Amino acid sequence: MQRQILLLAACCIGLSTAVAADKVGPAPNGITLPAGYKDWRVISVSSRTDNNTMRVILGNDVAIAAAREGRINPWPNGAILGKVVWKSDKDKHWEKAVVPGNLVHAEFMTKDSKKYASTGGWGYARWLGLDQKPYGKDANFANECVACHTPVKGQDWVYTRPARFP
Amino acid sequence: MQRQILLLAACCIGLSTAVAADKVGPAPNGITLPAGYKDWRVISVSSRTDNNTMRVILGNDVAIAAAREGRINPWPNGAILGKVVWKSDKDKHWEKAVVPGNLVHAEFMTKDSKKYASTGGWGYARWLGLDQKPYGKDANFANECVACHTPVKGQDWVYTRPARFP
Numbered sequence: 001m002q003r004q005i006l007l008l009a010a011c012c013i014g015l016s017t018a019v020a021a022d023k024v025g026p027a028p029n030g031i032t033l034p035a036g037y038k039d040w041r042v043i044s045v046s047s048r049t050d051n052n053t054m055r056v057i058l059g060n061d062v063a064i065a066a067a068r069e070g071r072i073n074p075w076p077n078g079a080i081l082g083k084v085v086w087k088s089d090k091d092k093h094w095e096k097a098v099v100p101g102n103l104v105h106a107e108f109m110t111k112d113s114k115k116y117a118s119t120g121g122w123g124y125a126r127w128l129g130l131d132q133k134p135y136g137k138d139a140n141f142a143n144e145c146v147a148c149h150t151p152v153k154g155q156d157w158v159y160t161r162p163a164r165f166p
Numbered sequence: 167m168q169r170q171i172l173l174l175a176a177c178c179i180g181l182s183t184a185v186a187a188d189k190v191g192p193a194p195n196g197i198t199l200p201a202g203y204k205d206w207r208v209i210s211v212s213s214r215t216d217n218n219t220m221r222v223i224l225g226n227d228v229a230i231a232a233a234r235e236g237r238i239n240p241w242p243n244g245a246i247l248g249k250v251v252w253k254s255d256k257d258k259h260w261e262k263a264v265v266p267g268n269l270v271h272a273e274f275m276t277k278d279s280k281k282y283a284s285t286g287g288w289g290y291a292r293w294l295g296l297d298q299k300p301y302g303k304d305a306n307f308a309n310e311c312v313a314c315h316t317p318v319k320g321q322d323w324v325y326t327r328p329a330r331f332p
Contacts, residue, residue, distance in 0.1 A: 038208075038332075039207055040207075041204070041206075041207070042208055042222050044266055045220055045265075046263055046264060046266075047263070047264045048260070048262055049262045054211055055211070056222060084208075084331065084332075086330070091212070091325065093317045093318050093325060094325060096214055096216035097216075098212060099211075099212045099326075100329040100330070102330070127332065131332075151260070159259060160265075161265065164269045166204075166269060166272055166293065
């Protein structure tokens with residue numbers, strides 16, 4: 001009985017903190033949340049001291065193959081990069097360690113040099129918080145993304161460089 | 167021809183910076199490098215300001231299921247946690263961003279409450295650098311790991327708490 005209560009509790013926690021991907025609305029430019037992105041493999045990690053965040057950068061199969069083979073300038077069509085971003089928090093047990101706190105958002109860049117030609121060949125989308133609210137009032141939100149990515153136009157608009165794995 | 171030279175160059179770079187998992191020697195306690203760990207899914211990320219490093223924490227299928235279902239105190243037998251650790255570096259294009267620099271090591275905790283009873287139910291192993299040199303002079307190296315993990319004995323000897331995903 002205790003086990004059943006525990007399972008029920010675990011189930012309720014799941015329901016209250018996450019929304020199924022197919023229930024999440026599209027971004028204002030029509031891009032939908034990539035299914036199964038939480039199972040994608042790692043390209044890199046990064047943190048920012050200007051807004052106290054840390055993140056993991058994931059890739060779909062096309063992006064992972066490109067990252068491992070060094071085909072990233074340009075990235076191939078079909079590549080999707082996903083960033084999951086958390087507020088940085090202190091580790092309770094290691095004073096000088098920084099760990100993920102609250103989730104900020106998950107954001108994606110989808111490469112399609114024709115379809116997204118007006119935004120540098122990448123389709124941008126972002127979903128805020130655990131309830132994954134689509135970011136942006138209308139499709140023009142992507143101009144904000146492009147502006148921020150302009151310093152890395154020379155590396156196909158992508159900040160992330162694949163981390164070196166053994 | 168130019169394309170062939172480029173492919174050959176890419177191949178040589180691959181050979182010079184990574185060693186195939188089956189060519190990597192075991193840790194002094196006999197633990198072997200988990201095959202395919204670079205394809206494992208993400209449990210969390212962390213960084214340390216005391217030694218200027220950042221890392222991703224990956225899990226095998228048993229660990230990922232446990233992390234997602236909240237079965238982490240204790241973690242189930244068969245769970246393996248992998249940490250890939252890099253020196254922290256500055257992003258060239260975003261002054262306040264921190265990104266992975268040189269690889270430091272990949273290290274693992276394997277849960278087997280009987281086999282590794284003498285080290286808290288976890289088998290420890292670490293491989294240094296891109297050439298994945300096993301860490302430790304002899305099997306006693308694990309005492310060092312246990313000492314460092316003693317502050318988190320109450321959470322089954324594991325520092326990492328699964329990051330909140332949407």
